[in-house]
Amino acid sequence: MQELIRKLLADLGEDPAREGLRDTPKRVEKAYRFLTSGYNADIDQVLNNALFTVDYSEMVIVKDIDFYSLCEHHLLPFFGKCHVAYIPSTKVIGLSKIPRVVDVFARRLQVQERLTNQIADTIREKIVPLGVAVVMEATHLCMSMRGVEKQNSFAVTSAMQGAFRNNARTRMEFLELIKLRSAVPGLRDGASARYECVGED
Numbered sequence: 001m002q003e004l005i006r007k008l009l010a011d012l013g014e015d016p017a018r019e020g021l022r023d024t025p026k027r028v029e030k031a032y033r034f035l036t037s038g039y040n041a042d043i044d045q046v047l048n049n050a051l052f053t054v055d056y057s058e059m060v061i062v063k064d065i066d067f068y069s070l071c072e073h074h075l076l077p078f079f080g081k082c083h084v085a086y087i088p089s090t091k092v093i094g095l096s097k098i099p100r101v102v103d104v105f106a107r108r109l110q111v112q113e114r115l116t117n118q119i120a121d122t123i124r125e126k127i128v129p130l131g132v133a134v135v136m137e138a139t140h141l142c143m144s145m146r147g148v149e150k151q152n153s154f155a156v157t158s159a160m161q162g163a164f165r166n167n168a169r170t171r172m173e174f175l176e177l178i179k180l181r182s183a184v185p186g187l188r189d190g191a192s193a194r195y196e197c198v199g200e201d
């Protein structure tokens, strides 16, 4: 990878040998390895010893989870807040593990919509709750830095499953509790908002 980065620097018109850039390939490799470390993460290991059987069926919410990901179209960051809720049937996940699950999927090349769905699907598969909801609000640097369609550089996506899809009151309760920074009309009935970077640009 370091050789590729040296080549990239040269292609950009830089001198990879100058002092400030000499260690850049090493640093970039290290950064990319970390930012894509989700590929090597084992979700069962992440959740190890953190699934508990309970007699509890109220909504569990973990909101304002910071996340950082890379858009697969431009390899530029998109980042923001993730809100997760579920209604247990027999099992719960240790609260501290929810942000870890978010990281496992955020630290890959992503599109925001797939990231949102993967988090929801994983929670559904691991604890089979009565419902699960994930909302992600993010700024996409591939849009804001490049100055394209600035109005859409902030994007909201959602995945609503089970009770959150079937029961409007449950969904509204969740959306009220997370109090979205932006009111996105489409989201109110459970659909994803229009969003994010345009792959072909």
Ligand SMILES: [Zn+2]
Binding pocket: 071, 072, 073, 074, 075, 076, 140, 142, 143, 197, 198
């Ligand atoms: Zn992009």
